[in-house]
Amino acid sequence: MWFDTWSDLGRVLAVGAAAYATVVLVLRASGKRTLAKLNAFDLIVTVALGSTLATILLNADVSWAEGAVALALLAALQFLVAWTTVRLPGGRPVVTARPTLLLLDGAPLQAALRAQRVTLDEVRQAVRASGSGDLSSVAAVVLESDGTLSVIPASKAGDRSALEGVSGVVR
Known part of the structure; x- marks a missing residue:
């Protein structure tokens, strides 16, 4: 179907403009964290906001x-969880x-790779x-909570304090 009625198009224009303004207001009121990609939950909220719009x-x-x-409920729930x-x-x-x-001092950690369902080729790509x-x-490759792979060169590993809280790190 290519076209129904002019009133349908008018509704999309009017409601669309109002909904867009509402999204902007909700996001400004809820803060930067609402659209952050810090973890899977944040991604879910972002997708849910888009789907709702x-x-x-x-x-x-x-x-x-x-x-x-x-929209306000999603932002409020995200705020509450955060x-x-x-x-x-x-x-x-x-x-x-x-x-x-996933990798420590150049050596892949096979058990961690299997548990996280990451291939050595994906680590090499990162x-x-x-x-x-x-x-x-x-020095290390870390699968972050948002699904990205962080690579720490041996030349910049320092005291490795950035690895605190990472599963598989023994200090």
Whole structure:
């Protein structure tokens, strides 16, 4: 179907503008953390915000007011979870996975690779992307809680204090 009615197009324009303004206000009010990609939960909230905006725009059965409440609810729940994980010691592990060490001093940690379902080729790709051509020149590769791979060159490892809290690190 290419076209229904002019009123449908008008609704999308009017509700779309109002919904966009609402998203901007909700995001400004809720702070930078709402769109951060710090962990899987943050990604879920970002996707849910986009999905909610699309539903408000395209589903005539959803009013702008209902959509605005849904957007505000998502931002409030994200704020609550973030607040809980920062202030309660046991809150963070419930929502966020710990980073995991995958390579140490140039040697792949096979058990960690298997447990995290990461291939050695993916680790090599991250090492190459960091500008290194030799695994032995890498102090550590860490699978972060947001799914990215962090590469720490041996020349910049220092006292390795950045590895505190990483699963698989023995200090």
